[in-house]
Amino acid sequence: MAAALSVACSKCNLRELCMPVGLSDEELGKIDELVATRRKIKRGGALFRNGEPFKSLFAIRTGFFKTCVTAEDGRDQVTGFQMAGEIIGLDGIVNDQHTCDAIAIEDAEVCVMPFDRITELSREVNALQHHVHRIMSREIVREHGVMLLLGSMRAEERLAAFLLNLVQRLHARGFSRSELVLRMTREEMGSYLGLKLETVSRTFSKFADEGIIEVRHRHLRILDADALNRLVNPPPGRE
Amino acid sequence: MAAALSVACSKCNLRELCMPVGLSDEELGKIDELVATRRKIKRGGALFRNGEPFKSLFAIRTGFFKTCVTAEDGRDQVTGFQMAGEIIGLDGIVNDQHTCDAIAIEDAEVCVMPFDRITELSREVNALQHHVHRIMSREIVREHGVMLLLGSMRAEERLAAFLLNLVQRLHARGFSRSELVLRMTREEMGSYLGLKLETVSRTFSKFADEGIIEVRHRHLRILDADALNRLVNPPPGRE
DNA sequence: CGCACTCTTGACGCACATCAACCCAGGTGG
DNA sequence: CCACCTGGGTTGATGTGCGTCAAGAGTGCG
CATH class of the missing domain: 1.10.10.10 (Winged helix-like DNA-binding domain superfamily/Winged helix DNA-binding domain)
Known part of the structure; x- marks a missing residue:
């Protein structure tokens, strides 16, 4: 069932950035099944766009992304820049569809992690469950910082x-x-x-x-x- | 183990706002154990403050809160206003401590939900697991909207x-x-x-x-x- | 009743937006 | 290889939306 990937998560040099730490060998083995496939995005291309159905989270392996929300009248706002080891796509969970665009600002490659695999696995691997919570919470805290920046600096x-x-x-x-x-x-x-x-x-x-x-x-x-x-x-x- | 509360979650009129829907009777029973206790906060009082250890999420039963982050030099920024049925405290998960202040702007009462009970239970009740994910994702999306507002309106x-x-x-x-x-x-x-x-x-x-x-x-x-x-x-x- | 807090309104100033001209680098095609 | 073109970047002149400062009115709590 594990896809044939060039590098398994358990061997990936970005592991400490996007995966939980302190896993047993057995848990590491399970984690390796999280990534279904990889996807390359050319500079200027979209990883996903506002309105598209949400199925997976993405871990950035190489490259650089920006995420932007667009108001109905066309104004848009960059909400963040993401680099290797960071997770992208969390906005899509609420309504099963993405609410912003993720655009590669240089050639990039991402690990595709189907969200239902994540939820399933995080029921078995407590560290993964906690990790998912932490990643989302971290994003919330980051955005608080941006609000402070935009609101009062x-x-x-x-x-x-x-x-x-x-x-x-x-x-x-x-x-x-x-x-x-x-x-x-x-x-x-x-x-x-x-x-x-x-x-x-x-x-x-x-x-x-x-x-x-x-x-x-x-x-x-x-x-x-x-x-x-x-x-x-x-x-x-x-x- | 269920605390003696005036109103169980399963009977609460705010249930559709803060709890998952479509639960079986058995699941509803478990959910009723989520809320350890209630806490009243006077107008002007703090539910939690920046730096305090994170232990629980809070569901607002009555009243109104604001959350604010404070820069090191004293400038502060209100990051949101929360009302009955909304969940507060998500910022604390990443580092096991709160990163903002939650202040009651009118007399309020909250349901205290110890986070380890939440994580435990969401391993058993899939709907709860999904619900937690959705709440956090919703907060991220809300903040995207605020960023758009602050950045370009x-x-x-x-x-x-x-x-x-x-x-x-x-x-x-x-x-x-x-x-x-x-x-x-x-x-x-x-x-x-x-x-x-x-x-x-x-x-x-x-x-x-x-x-x-x-x-x-x-x-x-x-x-x-x-x-x-x-x-x-x-x-x-x-x- | 009086004090403290909140809110309103005006006059003025400034930080940033807007408009515009120009430069520079990199890619393309003749 | 050079001419050209395009998109990104810099810099200046000018405009304006909102901040700042200040005075005063309204409201509610002790």
Whole structure:
């Protein structure tokens, strides 16, 4: 019943990111049956779209996604950027259909995990059950943070928070703590941050002038992470 | 083991709001053991606070809550308003501690559902398992909507969307489709909507001038729901 | 009755949006 | 290999929606 996959979950180097830890050998064996198949998505392609029936969650193996919701009048809002090891598709569970678009912003590959397999297995494997709960809860908490950002931060603070979050996640995947390649356009960042692309661009330039970062197109180097941190959490003294 | 409660879940008139539907008698009996106890919270009191250990989810029986996250520098952001039948506390699951404050904005009573009972029982009762997933997914989708609102709507659109959402939820609980009492202050609405209280007040006045609503303090009557709808989803023709 | 809190309204300022011109890099085809 | 084109990015000038500051009215609780 286990599909012939190039790499089983139990052997995957992203395991600690998307799977529960501390499983017995028997449980690991079961977990390997979670992933039914893999799917490759070209840059610009959709993993799923608003309105499509929900059947599976997806674990990102390689590549980068954005998710966006679209208002009926066409305005849209990027709700998140997802990278390797992250789970995508949770929005579809409530009504058995997806409520946002997931678009690859670079060539990507995902592990397809049929949701009914997940529910079945999480009745047997407690760690998996807890893991599913944690992933959903984490997403809720992340969105709380975005609401704080959108609701009460200024442009510089938003961008600083965004950059810090990005490098932190990349660092957890073995990349540099100070250097990164922006996978998304200024417009996509702006949409996520509730800003226009010109404002994003200007704010980058301002940070660069102040010696906080170095930007060349999509290559970004953080020179003064403390300065960014101070922007996000203004220093004690004025409130 | 079942606590002596005034009203069992199986007999509760809010059952269809917070519990799964279509249970067998046997399952209903089990569900009745979910609620360990009840807790009353006075207006202004906290159900839980950021940093407190997470043990239970709460189903609101009566009253009204707000949840807010607080940045390290004191800025805070209302992330939602919750009413009877809604579940609160999902943010605590990831790290076994709450990451926001839940404050009663009017005298309230909640059903305390220990999370380990929930996980245990949802291994036996598939409908409960699915229900938990749906509740969390619904919260994620709701927050997507808030992000759209905060990221790309103007003040009037935000307030219109907020009012429509409120009456719709109240209507689902048997209240009027056009008349409501605002349980929260202008400042709390503002925080939720990413606006200052003066802007909220002015926008109310503007709506009233235009004959869309009638406001007297916290009593609000919607005179022209279509006008509000048009604000949220601008009519086809200009985009 | 009086105090504290909430709400309203006005005047003014600013952060960000808008509009517009231009640059740059990469891909394509002759 | 170069000319061209297209999409992404930067930067400046100008506009405006909402924030800020301030004064005062209404409401309800002790």
